[in-house]
Amino acid sequence: MCGIAGLIHRGKSSKVGHELQGMLQALKHRGEDSTGYALYGDTDGKNFIMRFKVGENVGEGSTSIAEDVSVYDERKKMVDNYLAEMGAKIVKEERTLPYSLRYEIQYDKKDLLEFSQKIESIPGVEILSMGKSLEVIKDLGNAKMVCDRYNLDKLVGTHAIGHARMATESGVDIKSAHPFWGYPFSDVSVVHNGQLTNYWNNRRALENKGMRFMSECDSELIAVYLAEKMRDGASLEEGMKESLTGLDGVFTYFVATKDSLGMAKDTMAAKPLVLYESDDLVAMGSEEIAIRSILPQEIDTYDPFDGEVKVWQI
Amino acid sequence: MANLKNVTKKTKAQAMGMHTEVLTGRTQQKFFNPDEAENFYYFGTYDVDFNKRTDLDVKDMTAAEANKEIDNLMGQGYGTIVIKNPQGKHSIGVGILNKLNLIFEGSLGYFGIGSCDGPTVRINGRVGWSCAENLMAGKVVIEKNAGSCFGAAIRGGDLICKGSVGARTGIDMKGGTIIIGGDAGAFTGFMMQRGRIIILGDVGINLGDSMYDGTIFVGGEIGSYGSDAVDAELTKSDQDWLKRKLKVAEIGENFDVSKMKKIVAGKKLWNYDNLEPTEKKGAI
Numbered sequence: 001m002c003g004i005a006g007l008i009h010r011g012k013s014s015k016v017g018h019e020l021q022g023m024l025q026a027l028k029h030r031g032e033d034s035t036g037y038a039l040y041g042d043t044d045g046k047n048f049i050m051r052f053k054v055g056e057n058v059g060e061g062s063t064s065i066a067e068d069v070s071v072y073d074e075r076k077k078m079v080d081n082y083l084a085e086m087g088a089k090i091v092k093e094e095r096t097l098p099y100s101l102r103y104e105i106q107y108d109k110k111d112l113l114e115f116s117q118k119i120e121s122i123p124g125v126e127i128l129s130m131g132k133s134l135e136v137i138k139d140l141g142n143a144k145m146v147c148d149r150y151n152l153d154k155l156v157g158t159h160a161i162g163h164a165r166m167a168t169e170s171g172v173d174i175k176s177a178h179p180f181w182g183y184p185f186s187d188v189s190v191v192h193n194g195q196l197t198n199y200w201n202n203r204r205a206l207e208n209k210g211m212r213f214m215s216e217c218d219s220e221l222i223a224v225y226l227a228e229k230m231r232d233g234a235s236l237e238e239g240m241k242e243s244l245t246g247l248d249g250v251f252t253y254f255v256a257t258k259d260s261l262g263m264a265k266d267t268m269a270a271k272p273l274v275l276y277e278s279d280d281l282v283a284m285g286s287e288e289i290a291i292r293s294i295l296p297q298e299i300d301t302y303d304p305f306d307g308e309v310k311v312w313q314i
Numbered sequence: 315m316a317n318l319k320n321v322t323k324k325t326k327a328q329a330m331g332m333h334t335e336v337l338t339g340r341t342q343q344k345f346f347n348p349d350e351a352e353n354f355y356y357f358g359t360y361d362v363d364f365n366k367r368t369d370l371d372v373k374d375m376t377a378a379e380a381n382k383e384i385d386n387l388m389g390q391g392y393g394t395i396v397i398k399n400p401q402g403k404h405s406i407g408v409g410i411l412n413k414l415n416l417i418f419e420g421s422l423g424y425f426g427i428g429s430c431d432g433p434t435v436r437i438n439g440r441v442g443w444s445c446a447e448n449l450m451a452g453k454v455v456i457e458k459n460a461g462s463c464f465g466a467a468i469r470g471g472d473l474i475c476k477g478s479v480g481a482r483t484g485i486d487m488k489g490g491t492i493i494i495g496g497d498a499g500a501f502t503g504f505m506m507q508r509g510r511i512i513i514l515g516d517v518g519i520n521l522g523d524s525m526y527d528g529t530i531f532v533g534g535e536i537g538s539y540g541s542d543a544v545d546a547e548l549t550k551s552d553q554d555w556l557k558r559k560l561k562v563a564e565i566g567e568n569f570d571v572s573k574m575k576k577i578v579a580g581k582k583l584w585n586y587d588n589l590e591p592t593e594k595k596g597a598i
Binding site for chain 2: 267268269270272274287288289291292296298300301302303305306307
């Protein structure tokens with residue numbers, strides 16, 4: 001059934017990695033096949049942060065195969081070479097796990113489409129996120145396991161969204177885990193709870209328009225759908241409102257950008273969402289206990305209505 | 315207004331907008347003789363003393379532990395139990411089948427007060443999805459908002475939310491009364507079969523979709539009507555009943571009930587007929 005959670009601090013920063021970990025861990029009964037974080041950290045905004053994987057953590061039902069670390073090393077070398085060819089300079093490099101890497105890079109061009117296509121032309125390589133603030137971290141296991149594995153507890157930032165996944169229509173692996181990056185837009189991420197019933201029709205139409213899909217997970221469609229709307233000039237909120245009729249099925253999803261956080265709920269209101277809103281903090285999740293993990297005191301919360309779209313700025 | 319003192323019980327009910335049809339078949343099955351009702355007791359019920367009061371802090375308890383402790387306290391004769399720090403936990407206060415004053419100092423998660431018969435419950439907070447599902451009798455008052463499927467499949471009792479509620483309020487309800495002080499979401503009264511829903515605020519799309527029977531009263535705007543939900547005349551007896559109910563419920567006592575809309579089942583979908591789906595579409 002999956003669980004989603006998100007929060008945005010308005011006018012200040014906080015340990016969003018720690019806070020989101022608490023929220024997602026409270027939702028682990030909704031699914032702990034994999035957990036993903038999209039964290040918007042405090043940065044100087046000069047360099048891009050690229051989170052990418054050069055291999056897969058293969059779980060039950062995955063269509064990927066387990067590979068040797070030497071294969072990962074080869075792919076990493078190819079990524080480094082391609083970055084150099086494109087004039088991107090690696091400022092800082094972290095390799096948390098053999099298949100998972102974080103690069104800070106100097107790259108002056110704004111169009112990330114060509115950049116991403118080049119990097120992802122290497123078989124087995126996927127960019128999980130690209131942005132000046134966004135970092136998408138996702139792996140198998142519950143929220144605490146992933147948080148500990150990637151040392152997310154101390155990350156300071158303004159907002160974050162995350163997902164605790166119970167795999168249903170696709171396998172247990174990183175490529176099917178949420179959040180999804182709004183490829184090729186900098187700092188856009190999406191998490192989703194629900195099922196999209198017009199996935200293939202939309203996917204074929206979007207692929208014909210040049211959009212890229214990395215998994216068979218229906219939730220990826222939302223990220224690509226919104227990215228295509230924004231590519232055509234729509235604002236984030238306009239794209240989200242269009243999605244209420246363009247996407248068929250039941251869904252509640254969150255989308256985040258560098259300076260905003262939004263939610264949308266389908267017209268059937270079939271998927272849960274509880275929301276807390278104050279002047280300096282918005283927190284929301286599939287269940288109230290997610291919010292209680294960071295706000296244990298008595299607070300006023302509510303369920304957004306069917307067909308509701310809301311966007312908050314930092 | 316019909317003179318309610320001089321009409322038969324059945325006619326009185328019809329004058330108030332209830333039970334205008336006569337059901338036949340399985341729904342008329344008698345499970346026991348009402349005259350012998352006092353001889354029937356649920357297994358695991360208790361005679362409690364309302365003046366015997368205690369607090370129960372469930373902060374560090376699981377739902378199962380909390381429910382078991384409530385059961386223990388009722389077994390000791392406590393008739394008024396105040397639950398501290400529920401903190402949005404799911405499935406607390408369920409399966410209570412005797413009279414009890416149960417007060418929650420905080421909010422509940424999903425499936426709170428489920429499958430109860432008799433308690434009077436006050437929640438000084440909000441509730442998540444499916445609060446008071448299958449309520450048979452008693453009174454449940456929520457001081458703040460409620461999630462979706464509020465009062466799903468209730469058979470009786472009064473369920474009152476002073477704030478707003480999510481989608482599918484009163485889905486499949488078979489009796490009782492649900493009163494909402496604020497707004498209600500989509501598919502309110504979906505497939506309801508009996509009972510009444512009162513909404514003082516606005517209500518979302520597909521109100522009363524596929525309702526078999528029962529009555530919905532709306533004070534605000536209606537997003538849209540569901541399949542087979544139709545307007546009905548708001549009678550004087552309806553208004554009198556609404557005033558009484560809102561007063562007893564301590565909610566909207568001064569609300570102008572004369573401007574409320576009354577929605578009932580059109581009964582074109584009712585009591586499934588022999589029409590093929592294509593024929594039914596034409597009939598509706």
